[in-house]
Amino acid sequence: MQKIIIAPKKGKQGIGAGVWNLGAGRDPFGGPTREEIPVLDRIPLLADAGITYIEAHDVEISARDAPRAKELMKRHGLKMGMYTPSFFADPIFKDGAMTSNDSQVRKHALHNALNAVDVTVALGAEIMVFWNGREGFDFVLAKNGQDSFRRMVEGFNAVGHYALGKYGRKSPRFAIEPKPNEPRANMYLSNVGEVLYLISRLDKAVQPLFGVNPETAHSRMAGLDYLWDVELCLEAGKLFHIHLNSQDTTRYDQDLPFGYVEPLKDLALCVALQDAKWEGILAFDVKAPRTDRQEDIADILHTSAANLQRLWAKAARVDRKKVAGFRATQRYTALAGYLAKCLY
Ligand code: GLC
Ligand code: MN
Numbered sequence: 239m240q241k242i243i244i245a246p247k248k249g250k251q252g253i254g255a256g257v258w259n260l261g262a263g264r265d266p267f268g269g270p271t272r273e274e275i276p277v278l279d280r281i282p283l284l285a286d287a288g289i290t291y292i293e294a295h296d297v298e299i300s301a302r303d304a305p306r307a308k309e310l311m312k313r314h315g316l317k318m319g320m321y322t323p324s325f326f327a328d329p330i331f332k333d334g335a336m337t338s339n340d341s342q343v344r345k346h347a348l349h350n351a352l353n354a355v356d357v358t359v360a361l362g363a364e365i366m367v368f369w370n371g372r373e374g375f376d377f378v379l380a381k382n383g384q385d386s387f388r389r390m391v392e393g394f395n396a397v398g399h400y401a402l403g404k405y406g407r408k409s410p411r412f413a414i415e416p417k418p419n420e421p422r423a424n425m426y427l428s429n430v431g432e433v434l435y436l437i438s439r440l441d442k443a444v445q446p447l448f449g450v451n452p453e454t455a456h457s458r459m460a461g462l463d464y465l466w467d468v469e470l471c472l473e474a475g476k477l478f479h480i481h482l483n484s485q486d487t488t489r490y491d492q493d494l495p496f497g498y499v500e501p502l503k504d505l506a507l508c509v510a511l512q513d514a515k516w517e518g519i520l521a522f523d524v525k526a527p528r529t530d531r532q533e534d535i536a537d538i539l540h541t542s543a544a545n546l547q548r549l550w551a552k553a554a555r556v557d558r559k560k561v562a563g564f565r566a567t568q569r570y571t572a573l574a575g576y577l578a579k580c581l582y
Contacts, residue, residue, distance in 0.1 A: 241315070242288035242543045244550050249517025252290020253543060254319040256523060257298050259493075260284070260535050263528030271528040272535065278303065281310040287539040291319025291519050293367075296354050297327050304360050311361075318361040319519045320413075320479060323347075323354035326371030326421065336393035337373045337386040337426060344389060348396055355401050358410045365479050365518075367451050368394075369415040374422035386426055391439050398444025413451035413478035418460035420491050429460055430467045434474050449478030453523055454504075455485035455493055465507050472514050480516075481523035482546070493525035495538050497545025502574075504545070505581050508553030509561075520546060556580050 243251045257280045262270035275283065277298045284292050292311065299307045299321075311317065325335035325347055333339065335347030351368075358366040373390070375381050394412070401409040414436070418428040427433050430452055437448045450471045457464040471477035484499035485492050497504050511520075524538045556577070564573035 239286050239288045241290050242547065243290075244520055244547065246554070247512075247520075247550070248515045250291070250519045252317075252519070253288070253546065254291035254293055254519040254521030255284055255287070255289045255539055256293040256521075257281070257284070258295065259522065259524050259539065260526055263526070263530075265528060268528070272526075272530075272532045275535075278307060278310060281307065281316060282314050283536060284539075285314035285316055287536040288543060289316065289539065291317050291521065293320040293322070293521065294318075295322050295324040295327070296350060296357065297324045299357075299361070301353060301357050301360070304357055308361060318358075318363040319521060320365045320367050321354060321358040321361055321363045321410075322367040322369065323350045324371070325350075325369070325373070331372050334373045334381075334386075334422075335371075336390050337381060339381060344393070348393055351393070351397050352400050355397065355404075355410065359405060359408075364410055365413050365451075366410045367413050367415055367479060369451075370417055370425050370427040372422055373427065374419075374425035376423040383426075387436070387439075390426065390436060394436070394448065395441050395444055398440065398447050401447065402444060409447060411478050412448050414448065415451040415453060415456070415479075415481065417453070417456040417491070420459070429457070429462060430470050434470070434476060437476065449476035450474075451479040451481055452477070453481035453483065454496070455483050455491055455523075456481075458485040458500075459488055459491060461488050463503075465503060465510055468507060469510060472510075472516075477514075477516065477518070479518060479521065481521055482542070483522060483524045493523060495524055495545065496522055496542040497549055498541070501545070501549065502577055502581055505549050505553055505556075505577060508546075508549045509556050512550075512553055513558070552580055 260280045262272045262274040325331050414433045416427050416429050416433050433450050452467045454464045457467045482496040484494040522542045526535045526538045
């Protein structure tokens with residue numbers, strides 16, 4: 239299949255997706271419903287689905303696998319969009335990584351993070367993501383919150399100084415991805431505001447390296463408006479990456495196809511990204527549902543991409559002067575009607 243290109247768009251026009259998007263269909267209540275596709279074999283599948291930028295965790299593409307992954311990406315016309323250390327899969331991180339109460343685990347996490355910086359560079363990705371996976375608590379007083387915050391500041395500072403010392407201006411940039419809950423009952427860095435506050439507490443020298451990776455489903459799980467979360471990142475100059483999907487209100491994390499649940503809000507998001515001249519990758523973090531068959535595993539990418547292309551084109555046709563007029567007269571109901579007309 240041809241590459242899916244979001245045009246006209248400033249900067250990177252290809253779309254991104256994670257190798258983990260094409261999983262075997264496990265959920266907390268049941269095992270796989272499909273054959274597990276070896277991670278490196280997912281590279282051609284992502285290429286076939288029209289993806290340009292792939293994303294992976296260190297437990298999916300390790301330092302040892304990096305040269306082979308690079309070869310495959312080259313052969314299939316793919317680039318590494320983002321790389322991320324998994325601070326959640328290994329049982330050692332059962333109580334968090336940087337915020338674990340066990341100093342040996344914190345050391346291990348930092349070691350993995352520094353290693354991931356090197357692999358990010360080796361794979362040619364410009365962005366490394368930190369998702370707050372198991373940083374948090376299920377029981378009150380299980381952790382001292384102030385200590386946990388200090389440990390995150392120390393951890394991110396150490397990562398930033400390492401990257402700056404080793405790669406200088408060529409250092410990857412770090413995008414912290416907030417989520418309110420799941421797998422922990424309460425997660426640190428649960429929303430964009432918390433992440434921005436954490437960044438404000440980092441050493442001045444490394445602050446410019448740190449930004450945010452807001453994800454649609456994570457904002458909506460928290461009952462927050464995703465567009466405002468994105469606007470807040472933009473205002474702070476901290477929108478470093480983006481994870482697009484959709485979500486039925488405040489339930490468990492669903493990673494549904496982009497554009498499915500709240501297309502009108504997703505249209506508005508496209509308008510805001512266009513007006514902000516967003517140059518980064520438009521990346522999906524979607525999960526092939528366990529009901530989809532092996533041969534249909536990429537349907538979620540096709541559906542997300544088609545929705546994004548349609549919404550992006552419709553957003554370009556939204557009359558900005560009309561929007562300004564509705565704002566000036568505070569005719570917000572009429573504005574909602576106009577957006578609906580643009581959509582349907
Ligand atoms: C996990 C999370 C996802 C995050 C990714 C990168 O797969 O579910 O939201 O983007 O890790 O760390
Ligand atoms: Mn994500």
